[in-house]
Amino acid sequence: MKRSNQPVNRRHPRRPVKPPVQAAPATRAERSSLRRRLRAYGDIHLQTARETLQRLVRLRHVSLLTSVVIGLTLALPAGLYVLADNVQTLLPDWRADAQLSVFFKPGTDLERARDRLREWERRPELIRAELITPDDALAQMRQLPGFDAAIAALGENPLPPVVVLWPKLDRELQPLVADLQRVAEVDRVQLDREWLERLLALGVLVGRLARLVGILFAVAVLVVVGNTIRMEVQNRRSEIEIIKLVGGTDRFIQRPFLYAGIWYGLSGALLAWFIVQVSVVVMSGPVGRLAALYHSEARLHGLDFGQFVFLILAGVGLGGMGAYWAVRGQIRAIEPP
Amino acid sequence: MAGDPGAAPTAASPIVRFVSVSKRYDHGGEALKDVSFALPRGQMAFLTGRSGAGKSTLLRLIALLERPSRGQVQVCGAQLAQLARRQIPYHRRRVGLIFQDHRLLADRTVFENVALPLIIAGRPAGEEMARRVRAALDQVSLLHRETACPPTLSGGEQQRVGIARAIVGKPELLLADEPTGNLDPALSRDIMDLFRRLNAAGTSVLVASHDLTLIRSLGKPMLVLEDGELSHVDEALKPAG
Structure with missing residues (x-):
């Protein structure tokens, strides 16, 4: 019934194949009219x-x-x-570069500074801590142009040991700074973050x-x-x-x-x-x-x-x-x- | 297609019916006083009278450009008083309007002017639209001017473009307000013949004109307005009852 309706129709005109044939175009026409209207609207x-x-x-x-x-x-x-x-x-x-520099009092024993370093390394608000010895600091300064002669004139190394601390981000630093300042050997705590x-x-x-x-x-x-x-x-x-x-x-x-x-x-x-x-x-x-x-x-x-x-x-x-x-x-x- | 449901009752009813219509303007003056008439479907008629007698007002009431102060206006089987504001555009699409001053879009071509009612009705641009526009232009013998812009046309040609625009949507009713007002007698005659042909094809036509000689020669029924009152109504236009 599906294949070639028309010849069958012509040969057997009484066969009731017409109703479905009529119905199909009607719905298709309706659908296409809706589509046509939508398309016209879009147009x-x-x-x-x-x-x-x-x-x-x-x-x-x-x-x-x-x-x-x-x-x-x-x-x-x-x-x-x-x-x-x-x-x-x-x-x-x-901010990740924000550091706390803790300056010890001049003449502080290097071993005491190391003890403090080990102590601070355990604090939860810190990522890392590093000790810069007076010798290291002096060596760094020597590399700066013009400082060589000045340092030679000093004779003795005047620099104190410094501990650099990297605090974790998004932490309140004021309590830490206050703690550090209460330590007897600490001269000064410098926060490099305020401008940030x-x-x-x-x-x-x-x-x-x-x-x-x-x-x-x-x-x-x-x-x-x-x-x-x-x-x-x-x-x-x-x-x-x-x-x-x-x-x-x-x-x-x-x-x-x-x-x-x-x-x-x-x-x-x-x-x-x-x-x-x-x-x-x-x-x-x-x-x-x-x-x-x-x-x-x-x-x-x-x-x-x-x-x-x-x-x-x-x-x-x-x-x-x-x-x-x-x-x-x-x-x-x-x-x- | 227009009146499939209830075609039988409306076919007998007139296309335009005025029942005791009056129109008073705010700034004083009564433009129409107690006007009653009926234009049968398929009829062509003339509305005449001196300037200021109320001819334009009467046509404006039919096109819903204005509302009456009193009385009822019925067009195409609809009581106009019952039409809400947002239905007015759809009412105007059923009535073809023609004006003395043409009211064409000067910066569009003749073709675009005539296509305007079809575009407004949301018909898709294409073959079918072009065919209908050209058929309307053919009826007014302006096919050859479709790419011209109205200002380059003569007064008679512009009037014919206006007529083509009015008939392109196949309205049931054509209203023309002094369509020959600015034209010489020969051109006026052409325009009136055109209306007669459109009427012969089944469209109802109401033409307002003060050119009595021309009107009389056409042998169509007449309404005569004097100072806002109908002083003469031909038998064919008398309201039933």
């Missing part, structure tokens, strides 16, 4: 998006200006975010600032897009009236304006991304030299892929929202004269 959106883009390209002196304003507006919070992100990701790296803590706090501050500026500038993008689209609606008032006359719904009329907003947001976000990446390249030279001063290999980084996607989505979302906010009531209010 309309694609076509609107394309036509809107073509229009913006045609009016480039106006649309470029809007895109640039949005780009600059988005670039500032994005740039601040990158700055905060860099500070926060670079610091743990530098300050920088970290500054990084958190900049991060918070980026978020605040981000919110304010998101509102600015809404206003810029909204205002541009509002003027665009005014310019195309007669066209909107004609479309209403021949039965265009508000939804149909507002669609190209929403796409215009989305294009503005997208182009602005791309521009902001470009500005940030270029700034990172421009800044990476000085930052690299600064990092070198702290014996760090740290490199400045720009926006990663996830952050790039977020920036684009933010631009598109803000552009669409700004346009929607502008056209919603306005198009409704236009009536054919």
Whole structure:
């Protein structure tokens, strides 16, 4: 029955093969009609998006200006975010180098210093401890240019033994420092980390600032897009009236304006991304030299892929929202004269 | 296809029915006073009267460009008072509108102007749309101008583009407001003949015009408005009962 229905049908016209044959095209037609409608709907959106883009390209002196304003507006919070992100990701790296230098009183016996070292090595908050003997320290100093003669003039080695401690990360160091200072032989404890803590706090501050500026500038993008689209609606008032006359719904009329907003947001976000990446390249030279001063290999980084996607989505979302906010009531209010 | 369910009852009912319709504007002045008439399905009729007599207002009420202050307007079997705001666009798609000043999109081609109602109705662009647009352009003898933009056309040609746009969606009713207002007598005659042909093909047509000589020569029933009141209604347009 499956193979070649038609000849069988012709030869035996009374055979009831017709009902299934009829039913099949009906459901297929239904399904294809739904698919056709979905495709038509998608086509309309694609076509609107394309036509809107073509229009913006045609009016480039106006649309470029809007895109640039949005780009600059988005670039500032994005740039601040990158700055905060860099500070926060670079610091743990530098923090690993944080050391405590414990200076013994001059003339402290080397053996006593070794005892203390063994004692401290057992403390849980430390990763490692190392003793620098006065001889080692003197040898190191000799290698520095110009110091040779000075040291020779001293005659006796004036340097005390020093123990360098590497504390574990994310530990409160104040109790340890206090403990160490109570030890009789210890002259001074020097914490090399305070500037890092300050920088970290500054990084958190900049991060918070980026978020605040981000919110304010998101509102600015809404206003810029909204205002541009509002003027665009005014310019195309007669066209909107004609479309209403021949039965265009508000939804149909507002669609190209929403796409215009989305294009503005997208182009602005791309521009902001470009500005940030270029700034990172421009800044990476000085930052690299600064990092070198702290014996760090740290490199400045720009926006990663996830952050790039977020920036684009933010631009598109803000552009669409700004346009929607502008056209919603306005198009409704236009009536054919 | 338009009236499959309940085709029998609506076929007998008029395509346009006014029952004691009045329209008063906020800034004073009553544009229409107690207007009642019925345009039977498939009929062609003229609406005439001096400028300011209320011809445009009457057409605007049918297209739901305005709502009456009193009375009922019924179009294509629907009570317009019952249509919500968001249903208005769908109502306008069933009525083809033609204006004295054409109301064409100046920066689009003739083809795009005529295709507009189909695009608005969400029909996919392609062969089928092009076929229908060209059929409408063929009816107004403008096939050869489909890539031109309206400002490059003569007044008569622009009016025909407007008519092609009005008929491309195959509306049940055509409304024309002074379609020959700016045209010389020969061109006016052409346009009226075009309406007559469209009417012969089954479309109901209501044309507002003050050109009495031309109207009389066409021998179609007439409504005469004077100061917002119907001073004359031909027998064919009298409301039943």
